[in-house]
Amino acid sequence: MTDPQTQDTGLMAVLELLADQAPAGRFDALLQRARREGLSGEALAGLERAVHLARGVQAWQGQRRQREDGLADLVDTARDLTSPHDVESLLEVAIRRVKRLLNFDMTSIAVLDQEGSLRVAVSNGSTTALVTGHSVPAGFGLGHRSLLSRAPLWTADYLEDDTVEHDPSADAVVRAEGLHALMAVPMCNGDQTIGVLYGGNRSVRHFSPDEIGLVASLAALAAVAVERAGSYEQAQGEVGRLERDGFRTRTSLVRLQQLNEAHSHTLGLVLAGADLTTVAKAAGDALDSALQLRDPAGRPLATSGDLGEPDEAAVAEAALDAHAHLRPVVTADGTWVAPVTAGAEDLGVLVLRPGTALVGEDEGLLQLTAQTFAIQLLLRRSTAVAEGPVRDDLFDELLAAHARSGHQTHYLVQRARGLGIDLEAPHVLLVAHPEGGEQGRAVVWASSYAHRMTGLKTVHSGHIVLLLPGTDASAAARAVADQLSPLLGHPVSVGAAGPGRGAADIGRMHREAMRCLDALTALDGTGGTASAKDLGFLGLLLSDDHDVDGYISSAIGPVLDYDRDRLTDLIGTLESYFASGGSQANAADLLNVHPNTVSRRLDRVTDLLGDAWQRPDRTLEVQLALRLHRSREVLRRQRRAGTAAPHAEASSAGRSVS
Missing domain, CATH: 3.30.450.40 (GAF domain)
Structure with a gap:
């Protein structure tokens, strides 16, 4: 029979191990010691049962601790994940x-x-x-x-x-x-x-x-x-995007305000009567660009800054696109071209080379600037039309100035100066005749053009007469024809004369320009332009002053200069060449030189006068110039000889007296 006290001692030992959280080996050691001490039967079974239960309690406690640790780690993980x-x-x-x-x-x-x-x-x-x-x-x-x-x-x-x-x-x-x-x-x-x-x-x-x-x-x-x-x-990305959009919006608003102020300033200059150059300077500063206003023929009217050397072919193509689409067009090299229009009328283009790339708002200001220039050109045209009668009357009186007294002529010069026209500066006179269509539109254009060029315009015997500052009558005539013909849709014939100075020359230039216009008609040159210089020897006959020196210089001047500078006689070779019927061999016989020498000299003439000098029309002009030159030299020698003879007789008489 088992001693109850011994059994209680064993159970107490199990409880003590459990309380001390002893490892599993301690429980096994307790069972082995009990067996060695002879514990058996119900006491040993009870002890084994107690050890088994204690191990279960320990396992439950371990699982509980593991669960608690897991929950704690889960809380820590949640805290980390919410950071x-x-x-x-x-x-x-x-x-x-x-x-x-x-x-x-x-x-x-x-x-x-x-x-x-x-x-x-x-x-x-x-x-x-x-x-x-x-x-x-x-x-x-x-x-x-x-x-x-x-x-x-x-x-x-x-x-x-x-x-x-x-x-x-x-x-x-x-x-x-x-x-x-x-x-x-x-x-x-x-x-x-x-x-x-x-x-x-x-x-x-x-x-x-x-x-x-x-x-x-x-x-x-x-x-x-x-x-x-x-x-x-x-x-965050949406906030960043909104912030960027807000910044861009604020920047655009600031830029729009700046552009609005710039446009208002430019428009104010126009309304205040500023000239094209002043308006161009203001617009160029606003756009941080160099710009140039050009007329429909591509000639500059006003410039601000240095455009450099843009690709003119690309600019011309962009101008066509700009007028076709009525909006600015940019070329491959970054040059912008904006149309300057009033309704369907082409007033020119605005060529712009920006310092920095143009954004949308800047492109809008470019369009507004082009419209501002269109307004300014229309205002100038309106001013020209308003002043037209006064200026036309002055021009009519100047055309008849040769029949007036010196005092009256002086008064006309003063009136012209009051309109900003200096008649003492070189001027050219043009007579334009539109070949068909209504003359009214051409007259309106001529008024604006004369005002823009600081000149005068009138209508005389059905022709538009222009007096413009300049020295090249031929170039001025071509410019008028190039601009007026597309506007009217049919050819315009222009006769030109000049340059001349003073009121007295105006009547002479008018008569000469009319003769050049009549010559164009007689020569079937309708729709062309001509000055006395352009008409060659015919112009010499039509000119009032019969400028022989000018004609000789225009026909054979480079050959004369070459002979004078190098002490050669290309003029003599030309005379012999024409005298022999255009035969180089016969010319060589006349000159007593080898034919190759004549050939080389004629090649030099070609270098000086160009390949066209042997065309029939040019050959006639060259021969006439040679004849005039030879006649002039003979006359000069005769005058020198006539002057020298009295001196020789006086000297001989002096010796006889002595």
């Missing part, structure tokens, strides 16, 4: 926590891409570079199954588990990492699916429900945190 992080940093925090809490060898998170595959975004504990970035196609592996079931799935030995749909590429990664046990937990937040949290061990392992629940809780926390971080990043 400010970007999405990638949050994913890394989550896999580090899961790896430490569950004692995994490797953890990773895969996110869903647009194709439905799971792509590994981050990993921890991997030993190869194959994990991060690897994609598992839809329908394969534990991850996709866990997403479909929205529940954690695990396997103790992944590669040996036939219940899993294996993907060869994924199996290769698992094999390279040496993984066996694998757990996949979906990361979901409501209906939103983020991805899958993976945990793996490099040995066979069976996971307990507590471990699976803990990983599921961590995955849910991570899903919430990742979605929150994604929303935060999206919000």
